[in-house]
Amino acid sequence: MTDQGRHFTLKNDAGVQLANGGLLEHYELAVCTYGALNENADNAILICHALTGNQFVSGTDPSTGKPGWWSQYVGPGKAIDTNRFFVVGVNNLGGCSGSTGPSSINPATGSAYLNDFPSLRVRDWVATQHWLMTQLNIKKWYAVVGGSLGGMQAMRWCVDFPEAVERCVVIASATSLTAQNIAFNELARSAISKDPRFADGKYASQNTLPEDGLSLARMIGHVTYLSGTGMNAKFGRSLQRGSFELGNSDAVQFEVESYLQYQGAKFATRFDANSYILFTRVLDYFDLGRDFGGDVSKAFTQCDARFLVIGFSTDWRFSAQRSEEITDALIRATRHVSYACIDSEHGHDAFLIANTRYEALLRSFIEGEPKHG
Amino acid sequence: MDNLSPNLQTVVRWIKPNSRVLDLGCGSGTLLSILTEQKNIQGLGLEIDPDNILQCVSKGLSxxxxxxxxxxxxxxxxxxxxxxxxxxxxxIERPDLILDEMLRLGKDCIVTFPNFGHWQPRSYLLFKGRMPVSDYLPYSWYDSPNIHFFTVNDFETLLTDKGYRILNKRMVAQKKGIQTQLCQFWPNLFAETAVYHLAKF
Structure with missing residues (x-):
């Protein structure tokens, strides 16, 4: 049994005051909900998506025809059980899966925003998600959950709206990106902007698509989401075609090459390049300690939520050490926090992939009743 | 509390209500649960075993x-x-260093340990000529997680060397009766478990 969810769009004509000082006067959020909100409205769980996720957390993602991006963990009987919880997935502002973003029409000009879409920060997403919460008549989230960039939103929720979050699950995330992590994002952005068909972000108005650039950006990103061990286990040195037999001159292609090319090409047709650039910048700008003199624990001091922080052993894009830093900051702030480092060979992608221990922890934390103290 | 071992009952008695408690190697969270319920502590456990961690999370513990x-x-x-x-x-690899750390992180600390000076392991080694194995210390010498064997006297010597203060101590015999009395007079020979409440200087 799967729950295909209820998909709808909500329009906000009051607009949102952005962190960059600007006002986005009108915006729409594309939302997909699973399960039912109970009478007390106290069983709602917000799932925040990562860089390339969307509102289709469970069920089938109509844009790909494949299961929603976190259907491994969200659905009837899953760790986040939609028979019991009302799960809310939302495409973040600036995205390309139905919410207002660079390819939407700017009412002020009558043409698409393209590269003129305002720069965003994680707190802008949280502000718009907070508006969504009020629209859904939810006073307090039973839990806010997110991996990677989603984990940043989950933490930001607890800092900006401490009274609105009961549990917070932060998976394979960080309180700010490292220089190396920003560097990978810059590689991806350069790949896109150097594609002649990107046309300074005006590709849509010129009826072109920077598919080569976007594909390369995805290939770079994809490698950083896997672990060396995992890639060796999956591909090793297997050949897709050709051979090294002496006397044979057929061109050789390794399986890993073919896989990356395929993943890049597939992504380039489904994701918007301006959204990709916008979102990687949101990642780069995030720094939970910035408003608190660089002390993340001060940011957490006002949080009421109970936290579960999870890292993965072979994740190097958001290493387990970064999750331990989150945990230590929460301990310093005397908050309730549990932390586990899950053994997995799947690198950063592990947060999306089936894993018995991860599943059990997530389920126990979500379903467990807190001990008061 | 009744089904709690006597040494853990002692620990519970010594913990101040509403205090902030760190439990090193908290296992499945038995002690933290009781302390949370009975003393309203804000507890945090450190643990390495995945099953124990899961059990703690299921109990709503940190x-x-x-x-x-x-x-x-x-x-x-x-x-x-x-x-x-x-x-x-x-x-623990270096018990002396972890004691220093415990008293750095906490205003005080409580330690319980198996007393290797108890007459049973002593006589096991004396008469059998082999390292003691019992219900209480059930491991063979090669697979035992217990890498330091020490007695109540050894421990108190360490405390003297460090200059740490004993706020309270209790010697526990597994069986009630004569042994409980004996271990008050000859702790090094009759205590199976020693419980110490320590502070710096």
């Missing part, structure tokens, strides 16, 4: 995956009221 042998430098000075370690000191 537990952090951590290998005690990597030290406790990630935690701030005086960030807890009391730091507890039950039946784990003998399994």
């Amino acid at each position: 537990v952090v995956e951590h290998d005690l042998n990597t030290g406790l430098s990630r935690f701030d000075d005086a960030s807890f009221d009391t730091v507890i370690m039950t039946q784990t000191l003998q399994a």
